[in-house]
Amino acid sequence: GIQVEQSPPDLILQEGANSTLRCNFSDSVNNLQWFHQNPWGQLINLFYIPSGTKQNGRLSATTVATERYSLLYISSSQTTDSGVYFCAANTGNQFYFGTGTSLTVIP
Amino acid sequence: NAGVTQTPKFQVLKTGQSMTLQCAQDMNHEYMSWYRQDPGMGLRLIHYSVGAGITDQGEVPNGYNVSRSTTEDFPLRLLSAAPSQTSVYFCASSYSDPLRLRGEQYFGPGTRLTVT
Numbered sequence: 001g002i003q004v005e006q007s008p009p010d011l012i013l014q015e016g017a018n019s020t021l022r023c024n025f026s027d028s029v030n031n032l033q034w035f036h037q038n039p040w041g042q043l044i045n046l047f048y049i050p051s052g053t054k055q056n057g058r059l060s061a062t063t064v065a066t067e068r069y070s071l072l073y074i075s076s077s078q079t080t081d082s083g084v085y086f087c088a089a090n091t092g093n094q095f096y097f098g099t100g101t102s103l104t105v106i107p
Numbered sequence: 108n109a110g111v112t113q114t115p116k117f118q119v120l121k122t123g124q125s126m127t128l129q130c131a132q133d134m135n136h137e138y139m140s141w142y143r144q145d146p147g148m149g150l151r152l153i154h155y156s157v158g159a160g161i162t163d164q165g166e167v168p169n170g171y172n173v174s175r176s177t178t179e180d181f182p183l184r185l186l187s188a189a190p191s192q193t194s195v196y197f198c199a200s201s202y203s204d205p206l207r208l209r210g211e212q213y214f215g216p217g218t219r220l221t222v223t
Contacts, residue, residue, distance in 0.1 A: 001166065004149075033212060041195065041217055048211035086149055088212070093157060094165055095140070095212065097149030 002027045004089050006098035013077045013105050021072040021101045023087035030090045032063050032070050037084040037100070046072070046085075077105045109133055111215035113198050119221045120188040128183040128218050130198030136213075138203045139181040143167065143194040144217075150197060156181055157203060188222045195219050 003026040013019055023032070031050040035043045047054050047061040049070065054061055058077075063070040074081055084100040114129045132139065140155035142165075152165030156175040170192060172184040181200075185192060198215040 031211075035214075041219075043197065043214040043217075045211060045213065088150070093138075093155060093163065094152055096166075097142075097151070099147070099149045 001094060002029065002089055002091055002096050004087060004096050004098040006085075006087060006101050008101060009099070010102045011104070013103065015077060015079060015105055015107050017077050018073070018075045019077060019103070021074070021085055021103075023070040023072070023089075023098055025068050025070075025089045025096075027068070027091065029065070029068075030092075032065075032090070033088045033095075034061055034070070034072050035086045035088065036081075037086060039083055043086075074103075077103075079105045079107055081105050111198055111200055111213050113196075113215035113218050115218060116216065117219050119223065120185075121223055122188060122190060124188050125184070125186050126188065128185075128196055128198075128220075130181045130183065130215060131179050132181075132198075132200040132213070133179065134200060134213070135178060136200035136202055137178070139175065139198065139200045140165070140212075141171070141173065141181070141183045142197045142199065143192075144197060145194050153183065153196075185220075190222050193220060193222045 005024045034046040049063045051065045058075045060073045086100045088095045088097045111132045141153040142150035154173040156162045196218045199212045201212045
């Protein structure tokens with residue numbers, strides 16, 4: 001299977017700050033998804049983004065499939081953004097997850 | 108539209124016991140899958156199904172069985188529980204299109220399993 005690496009592993013932000021999370025994958029993929037796992041363990045879909053750029057409020061994501069990476073931008077961070085952010089890449093019938101970026105936003 | 112539902116939410120088993128984790132979806136998704144999540148790790152695929160009657164193994168299938176008799180349901184069976192199977196289990200579903208590209212996945216709330 002493909003390798004999915006996320007960076008940084010941990011991130012602490014002051015409320016209002018911006019951040020960029022990175023996801024690298026080792027081979028060509030059919031699609032790429034970003035999830036937020038909140039402190040209660042629920043996995044929430046953020047973006048389904050096999051290529052290009054999408055925006056949803058304060059969040060946006062860009063995938064450059066030819067260079068095998070995806071970026072998640074969080075602007076004007078809020079305490080409710082805390083949790084773990086995962087990317088998952090799909091090849092064939094299987095999805096492969098990175099180990100996540102743990103984000104803590106402090107007021 | 109309930110999305111993806113899982114039962115139970117919590118379960119404690121003794122080593123050697125068997126049980127079935129239930130997963131159901133009401134979105135008419137062809138593709139369903141089971142993952143486990145261990146502390147400090149991402150999710151790892153256990154088994155998946157591309158439609159009723161069709162299942163296949165993922166990264167970590169040992170110790171687990173699945174079947175898919177209907178589009179809606181995809182139960183995960185632990186035949187003889189071991190402490191190494193202590194984990195949080197997530198079920199997910201998505202559409203699949205004719206080009207065999209997998210669509211956006213939707214996850215259930217998870218089942219927290221402890222094996223003593």
